[in-house]
Amino acid sequence: MFDIIYDVLINTIIHLTLWVFPLFGLSMGMSNVAGRLQKMISRVFGVRSYMLLFGWPGTLVHELSHTVTGLIFGHKIENFNVYLLGGRNGKAGSVRLRHNPESYYQRLGNFFIAMAPIFGGAAVIYLTAVVLIPDLPAVPAVQSGSIWSFASEMNDYLLALRDTLIQLCKNNLKSTALFLYIAASVGSGMRMSVTDMKKTVPGCFILAGLFLLFHLLRHTIGEKIHIPVVLSESMIHIYTAIIAAMILNLILTAMFFVILKIRSAFSSKSR
Amino acid sequence: MNERLTLSMTFQMDSHEIILIITYFEETLIYIKNNMIKNDPGMVETYSLGFQPQVF
Numbered sequence: 001m002f003d004i005i006y007d008v009l010i011n012t013i014i015h016l017t018l019w020v021f022p023l024f025g026l027s028m029g030m031s032n033v034a035g036r037l038q039k040m041i042s043r044v045f046g047v048r049s050y051m052l053l054f055g056w057p058g059t060l061v062h063e064l065s066h067t068v069t070g071l072i073f074g075h076k077i078e079n080f081n082v083y084l085l086g087g088r089n090g091k092a093g094s095v096r097l098r099h100n101p102e103s104y105y106q107r108l109g110n111f112f113i114a115m116a117p118i119f120g121g122a123a124v125i126y127l128t129a130v131v132l133i134p135d136l137p138a139v140p141a142v143q144s145g146s147i148w149s150f151a152s153e154m155n156d157y158l159l160a161l162r163d164t165l166i167q168l169c170k171n172n173l174k175s176t177a178l179f180l181y182i183a184a185s186v187g188s189g190m191r192m193s194v195t196d197m198k199k200t201v202p203g204c205f206i207l208a209g210l211f212l213l214f215h216l217l218r219h220t221i222g223e224k225i226h227i228p229v230v231l232s233e234s235m236i237h238i239y240t241a242i243i244a245a246m247i248l249n250l251i252l253t254a255m256f257f258v259i260l261k262i263r264s265a266f267s268s269k270s271r
Numbered sequence: 272m273n274e275r276l277t278l279s280m281t282f283q284m285d286s287h288e289i290i291l292i293i294t295y296f297e298e299t300l301i302y303i304k305n306n307m308i309k310n311d312p313g314m315v316e317t318y319s320l321g322f323q324p325q326v327f
Contacts, residue, residue, distance in 0.1 A: 059320055062320050064299065067303055068299070076308045076311055076313070077306055077308065078308060079307065079317075080303050080304075080307070090321045091320070091321050093319065093320050094319035095317070096315060096318075097315070098315050099313055099314055100313050100314070113316075113318065189320060191320065199316060199318075
Protein backbone atom coordinates (compact mmCIF):
# COMPACT_ATOMS: atom_id res chain seq x y z
CA MET A 1 0.00 0.00 0.00
CA PHE A 2 2.79 2.39 1.01
CA ASP A 3 4.64 1.53 -2.23
CA ILE A 4 1.56 2.46 -4.29
CA ILE A 5 1.09 5.82 -2.52
CA TYR A 6 4.83 6.55 -2.89
CA ASP A 7 4.76 5.63 -6.59
CA VAL A 8 1.62 7.72 -7.29
CA LEU A 9 3.04 10.75 -5.45
CA ILE A 10 6.45 10.52 -7.14
CA ASN A 11 4.92 10.20 -10.62
CA THR A 12 2.58 13.14 -9.94
CA ILE A 13 5.55 15.27 -8.82
CA ILE A 14 7.54 14.21 -11.92
CA HIS A 15 4.66 15.21 -14.19
CA LEU A 16 4.23 18.55 -12.44
CA THR A 17 8.01 19.14 -12.62
CA LEU A 18 8.18 18.34 -16.33
CA TRP A 19 4.92 19.96 -17.47
CA VAL A 20 3.76 22.69 -15.10
CA PHE A 21 6.80 24.21 -13.36
CA PRO A 22 8.79 24.84 -16.60
CA LEU A 23 5.72 26.70 -17.89
CA PHE A 24 5.77 28.93 -14.81
CA GLY A 25 9.51 29.52 -15.19
CA LEU A 26 9.30 30.21 -18.92
CA SER A 27 6.24 32.46 -18.47
CA MET A 28 8.02 34.53 -15.80
CA GLY A 29 11.17 34.74 -17.91
CA MET A 30 9.16 35.69 -21.00
CA SER A 31 7.18 38.33 -19.06
CA ASN A 32 10.41 39.89 -17.83
CA VAL A 33 12.03 39.96 -21.28
CA ALA A 34 8.81 41.25 -22.96
CA GLY A 35 8.60 44.04 -20.36
CA ARG A 36 12.18 45.08 -21.16
CA LEU A 37 11.44 45.05 -24.89
CA GLN A 38 8.33 47.20 -24.40
CA LYS A 39 10.33 49.63 -22.26
CA MET A 40 13.12 49.86 -24.84
CA ILE A 41 10.75 50.41 -27.83
CA SER A 42 8.87 53.06 -25.81
CA ARG A 43 12.16 54.87 -25.13
CA VAL A 44 13.09 54.84 -28.82
CA PHE A 45 9.71 55.87 -30.28
CA GLY A 46 7.88 57.42 -27.32
CA VAL A 47 4.93 55.84 -25.55
CA ARG A 48 2.11 56.93 -27.92
CA SER A 49 4.08 56.00 -31.02
CA TYR A 50 4.97 52.67 -29.40
CA MET A 51 1.26 51.97 -28.81
CA LEU A 52 0.29 53.04 -32.33
CA LEU A 53 3.14 51.24 -34.12
CA PHE A 54 3.82 48.17 -31.96
CA GLY A 55 1.61 48.14 -28.88
CA TRP A 56 -1.91 47.54 -30.13
CA PRO A 57 -1.23 44.49 -32.36
CA GLY A 58 0.60 42.85 -29.43
CA THR A 59 -2.20 43.85 -27.05
CA LEU A 60 -4.83 42.48 -29.45
CA VAL A 61 -3.05 39.10 -29.59
CA HIS A 62 -2.65 39.22 -25.77
CA GLU A 63 -6.34 39.91 -25.05
CA LEU A 64 -7.59 37.56 -27.79
CA SER A 65 -5.49 34.74 -26.24
CA HIS A 66 -7.20 35.32 -22.85
CA THR A 67 -10.65 35.50 -24.48
CA VAL A 68 -10.41 32.49 -26.82
CA THR A 69 -8.99 30.31 -23.98
CA GLY A 70 -11.81 31.61 -21.76
CA LEU A 71 -14.40 30.55 -24.35
CA ILE A 72 -12.81 27.07 -24.60
CA PHE A 73 -13.20 26.68 -20.83
CA GLY A 74 -16.81 27.90 -20.82
CA HIS A 75 -16.20 31.39 -19.40
CA LYS A 76 -18.48 34.25 -20.44
CA ILE A 77 -17.11 37.50 -21.85
CA GLU A 78 -18.23 40.66 -20.10
CA ASN A 79 -15.86 43.16 -21.57
CA PHE A 80 -13.11 43.33 -24.22
CA ASN A 81 -10.95 46.43 -24.72
CA VAL A 82 -7.87 47.23 -26.75
CA TYR A 83 -6.65 50.83 -26.64
CA LEU A 84 -5.04 52.05 -29.85
CA LEU A 85 -3.09 54.81 -28.13
CA GLY A 86 -3.13 53.42 -24.60
CA GLY A 87 -5.94 53.91 -22.13
CA ARG A 88 -6.14 55.55 -18.76
CA ASN A 89 -3.91 54.43 -15.86
CA GLY A 90 -1.31 53.03 -18.25
CA LYS A 91 -3.67 50.34 -19.55
CA ALA A 92 -3.05 48.89 -23.00
CA GLY A 93 -6.05 46.55 -23.01
CA SER A 94 -8.27 44.44 -20.79
CA VAL A 95 -10.77 41.60 -20.86
CA ARG A 96 -13.34 40.75 -18.18
CA LEU A 97 -14.50 37.12 -17.99
CA ARG A 98 -17.15 35.55 -15.77
CA HIS A 99 -17.14 31.94 -14.60
CA ASN A 100 -19.03 29.61 -12.30
CA PRO A 101 -16.80 29.04 -9.21
CA GLU A 102 -18.52 25.71 -8.55
CA SER A 103 -17.36 24.26 -11.88
CA TYR A 104 -13.95 22.53 -11.60
CA TYR A 105 -13.55 22.69 -15.39
CA GLN A 106 -14.05 26.46 -15.44
CA ARG A 107 -11.74 26.91 -12.43
CA LEU A 108 -9.07 24.80 -14.15
CA GLY A 109 -9.55 27.17 -17.10
CA ASN A 110 -8.22 30.08 -15.00
CA PHE A 111 -4.77 28.46 -15.08
CA PHE A 112 -4.70 28.35 -18.88
CA ILE A 113 -6.50 31.71 -19.36
CA ALA A 114 -3.90 33.54 -17.25
CA MET A 115 -1.02 31.90 -19.16
CA ALA A 116 -2.73 32.17 -22.57
CA PRO A 117 -0.86 35.29 -23.83
CA ILE A 118 2.44 33.40 -23.54
CA PHE A 119 1.06 30.45 -25.58
CA GLY A 120 -0.89 32.72 -27.97
CA GLY A 121 2.05 35.04 -28.61
CA ALA A 122 4.46 32.12 -29.14
CA ALA A 123 1.95 30.52 -31.54
CA VAL A 124 1.55 33.74 -33.57
CA ILE A 125 5.34 34.25 -33.80
CA TYR A 126 5.79 30.59 -34.78
CA LEU A 127 3.08 30.80 -37.47
CA THR A 128 4.58 34.04 -38.81
CA ALA A 129 7.96 32.30 -39.00
CA VAL A 130 6.38 29.34 -40.85
CA VAL A 131 4.81 31.75 -43.36
CA LEU A 132 7.72 34.16 -43.85
CA ILE A 133 10.86 32.09 -43.31
CA PRO A 134 11.60 29.43 -45.92
CA ASP A 135 13.44 26.30 -44.71
CA LEU A 136 12.54 26.90 -41.07
CA PRO A 137 14.45 24.26 -39.03
CA ALA A 138 12.25 21.49 -37.63
CA VAL A 139 11.37 21.66 -33.94
CA PRO A 140 13.49 19.08 -32.02
CA ALA A 141 11.70 15.79 -31.37
CA VAL A 142 13.17 14.45 -28.14
CA GLN A 143 13.06 10.66 -28.12
CA SER A 144 14.88 9.79 -24.92
CA GLY A 145 13.00 12.38 -22.89
CA SER A 146 15.98 13.41 -20.74
CA ILE A 147 16.49 17.07 -19.83
CA TRP A 148 20.09 17.05 -21.15
CA SER A 149 19.18 15.63 -24.54
CA PHE A 150 16.43 18.25 -24.81
CA ALA A 151 18.92 21.01 -23.90
CA SER A 152 21.41 19.72 -26.51
CA GLU A 153 18.76 19.46 -29.24
CA MET A 154 17.42 22.89 -28.27
CA ASN A 155 20.93 24.33 -28.65
CA ASP A 156 21.29 22.81 -32.14
CA TYR A 157 17.80 24.07 -33.07
CA LEU A 158 18.56 27.65 -31.95
CA LEU A 159 21.87 27.66 -33.84
CA ALA A 160 20.06 26.46 -36.99
CA LEU A 161 17.39 29.13 -36.43
CA ARG A 162 20.09 31.81 -36.12
CA ASP A 163 21.71 30.68 -39.39
CA THR A 164 18.30 30.68 -41.14
CA LEU A 165 17.56 34.23 -39.91
CA ILE A 166 20.99 35.48 -41.06
CA GLN A 167 20.42 33.84 -44.45
CA LEU A 168 16.94 35.39 -44.70
CA CYS A 169 18.36 38.81 -43.82
CA LYS A 170 20.92 38.46 -46.63
CA ASN A 171 18.43 37.21 -49.22
CA ASN A 172 15.21 38.98 -48.41
CA LEU A 173 15.22 42.14 -46.34
CA LYS A 174 11.45 42.73 -46.70
CA SER A 175 10.51 39.37 -45.17
CA THR A 176 13.09 39.85 -42.39
CA ALA A 177 11.71 43.32 -41.57
CA LEU A 178 8.10 42.07 -41.57
CA PHE A 179 9.00 39.09 -39.36
CA LEU A 180 10.99 41.25 -36.90
CA TYR A 181 8.14 43.80 -36.76
CA ILE A 182 5.53 41.13 -35.93
CA ALA A 183 7.92 39.44 -33.47
CA ALA A 184 8.62 42.77 -31.68
CA SER A 185 4.96 43.78 -31.65
CA VAL A 186 3.56 40.44 -30.46
CA GLY A 187 6.60 39.69 -28.27
CA SER A 188 6.23 42.91 -26.27
CA GLY A 189 2.68 41.81 -25.34
CA MET A 190 3.69 38.35 -24.08
CA ARG A 191 3.54 39.36 -20.43
CA MET A 192 1.86 38.10 -17.28
CA SER A 193 1.23 40.42 -14.35
CA VAL A 194 1.65 39.29 -10.74
CA THR A 195 -2.17 39.21 -10.40
CA ASP A 196 -2.35 36.97 -13.49
CA MET A 197 0.21 34.65 -11.83
CA LYS A 198 -1.95 34.48 -8.70
CA LYS A 199 -4.97 33.51 -10.81
CA THR A 200 -3.16 30.37 -11.98
CA VAL A 201 -2.84 28.95 -8.43
CA PRO A 202 -6.34 27.37 -7.99
CA GLY A 203 -6.14 25.86 -11.49
CA CYS A 204 -2.66 24.54 -10.67
CA PHE A 205 -4.08 22.61 -7.68
CA ILE A 206 -6.82 21.13 -9.88
CA LEU A 207 -4.17 20.12 -12.44
CA ALA A 208 -2.11 18.46 -9.67
CA GLY A 209 -5.30 16.65 -8.57
CA LEU A 210 -5.88 15.43 -12.15
CA PHE A 211 -2.33 14.07 -12.37
CA LEU A 212 -2.82 12.34 -9.00
CA LEU A 213 -6.10 10.80 -10.19
CA PHE A 214 -4.48 9.67 -13.43
CA HIS A 215 -1.65 7.84 -11.62
CA LEU A 216 -4.11 6.31 -9.13
CA LEU A 217 -6.19 5.02 -12.08
CA ARG A 218 -3.05 3.59 -13.69
CA HIS A 219 -2.38 1.62 -10.52
CA THR A 220 -6.00 0.45 -10.31
CA ILE A 221 -6.60 -0.66 -13.89
CA GLY A 222 -2.99 -1.32 -14.88
CA GLU A 223 -0.82 0.26 -17.54
CA LYS A 224 -3.71 0.42 -20.01
CA ILE A 225 -4.02 4.20 -19.92
CA HIS A 226 -1.28 6.51 -21.13
CA ILE A 227 -0.85 10.22 -21.57
CA PRO A 228 -1.13 10.61 -25.37
CA VAL A 229 2.23 11.04 -27.12
CA VAL A 230 0.76 13.96 -29.07
CA LEU A 231 0.31 15.83 -25.76
CA SER A 232 3.99 15.35 -24.77
CA GLU A 233 5.09 16.40 -28.26
CA SER A 234 2.86 19.48 -28.08
CA MET A 235 4.53 20.44 -24.79
CA ILE A 236 7.97 20.22 -26.48
CA HIS A 237 6.65 22.46 -29.30
CA ILE A 238 5.27 24.97 -26.78
CA TYR A 239 8.54 25.07 -24.75
CA THR A 240 10.57 25.49 -27.95
CA ALA A 241 8.33 28.27 -29.27
CA ILE A 242 8.49 30.16 -25.94
CA ILE A 243 12.29 29.77 -25.64
CA ALA A 244 12.78 30.87 -29.28
CA ALA A 245 10.40 33.85 -28.75
CA MET A 246 12.27 34.78 -25.55
CA ILE A 247 15.67 34.75 -27.30
CA LEU A 248 14.20 36.73 -30.22
CA ASN A 249 12.80 39.31 -27.77
CA LEU A 250 16.25 39.57 -26.12
CA ILE A 251 17.88 40.18 -29.53
CA LEU A 252 15.24 42.81 -30.39
CA THR A 253 15.74 44.50 -26.98
CA ALA A 254 19.49 44.65 -27.70
CA MET A 255 18.78 46.10 -31.18
CA PHE A 256 16.57 48.87 -29.77
CA PHE A 257 19.17 49.53 -27.04
CA VAL A 258 21.83 50.06 -29.73
CA ILE A 259 19.46 52.41 -31.66
CA LEU A 260 18.86 54.37 -28.43
CA LYS A 261 22.60 54.67 -27.74
CA ILE A 262 23.37 55.78 -31.32
CA ARG A 263 20.59 58.37 -31.17
CA SER A 264 21.74 59.76 -27.81
CA ALA A 265 25.36 59.89 -29.08
CA PHE A 266 24.22 61.93 -32.11
CA SER A 267 22.02 64.24 -30.05
CA SER A 268 24.85 64.94 -27.56
CA LYS A 269 27.21 65.69 -30.49
CA SER A 270 24.75 68.15 -32.03
CA ARG A 271 24.57 70.01 -28.72
CA MET B 272 -9.53 36.56 -56.61
CA ASN B 273 -7.23 33.73 -57.52
CA GLU B 274 -4.21 35.78 -58.45
CA ARG B 275 -1.19 35.20 -56.26
CA LEU B 276 0.04 38.04 -54.10
CA THR B 277 3.80 38.12 -53.74
CA LEU B 278 4.58 38.85 -50.13
CA SER B 279 8.27 38.17 -50.48
CA MET B 280 10.76 36.86 -52.98
CA THR B 281 10.59 33.39 -51.52
CA PHE B 282 7.07 33.16 -50.19
CA GLN B 283 3.84 33.43 -52.11
CA MET B 284 0.42 33.39 -50.54
CA ASP B 285 -2.85 32.90 -52.36
CA SER B 286 -5.18 35.90 -52.02
CA HIS B 287 -7.84 33.45 -50.83
CA GLU B 288 -5.61 32.42 -47.91
CA ILE B 289 -5.06 36.04 -46.85
CA ILE B 290 -8.79 36.78 -47.09
CA LEU B 291 -9.50 33.58 -45.12
CA ILE B 292 -7.11 34.61 -42.31
CA ILE B 293 -8.67 38.11 -42.17
CA THR B 294 -12.18 36.58 -42.21
CA TYR B 295 -11.35 34.20 -39.32
CA PHE B 296 -9.92 37.11 -37.38
CA GLU B 297 -12.96 39.30 -38.08
CA GLU B 298 -15.37 36.45 -37.24
CA THR B 299 -13.61 35.92 -33.88
CA LEU B 300 -13.98 39.61 -33.00
CA ILE B 301 -17.67 39.62 -34.11
CA TYR B 302 -18.27 36.44 -32.06
CA ILE B 303 -16.71 38.10 -29.00
CA LYS B 304 -18.82 41.24 -29.55
CA ASN B 305 -22.06 39.27 -29.99
CA ASN B 306 -21.44 37.02 -26.99
CA MET B 307 -20.76 39.66 -24.37
CA ILE B 308 -22.92 39.17 -21.32
CA LYS B 309 -23.77 41.62 -18.56
CA ASN B 310 -24.86 40.93 -14.98
CA ASP B 311 -24.62 37.16 -15.25
CA PRO B 312 -24.20 35.23 -11.98
CA GLY B 313 -20.71 33.96 -11.33
CA MET B 314 -17.25 35.15 -10.45
CA VAL B 315 -15.55 37.92 -12.42
CA GLU B 316 -11.86 37.88 -13.31
CA THR B 317 -10.26 40.84 -15.07
CA TYR B 318 -7.11 40.29 -17.11
CA SER B 319 -5.44 43.53 -18.13
CA LEU B 320 -2.23 44.42 -19.89
CA GLY B 321 -0.53 47.58 -18.70
CA PHE B 322 2.59 49.51 -19.51
CA GLN B 323 5.74 48.86 -17.55
CA PRO B 324 5.57 51.36 -14.64
CA GLN B 325 9.28 52.25 -14.87
CA VAL B 326 8.77 53.65 -18.38
CA PHE B 327 6.59 56.46 -17.09
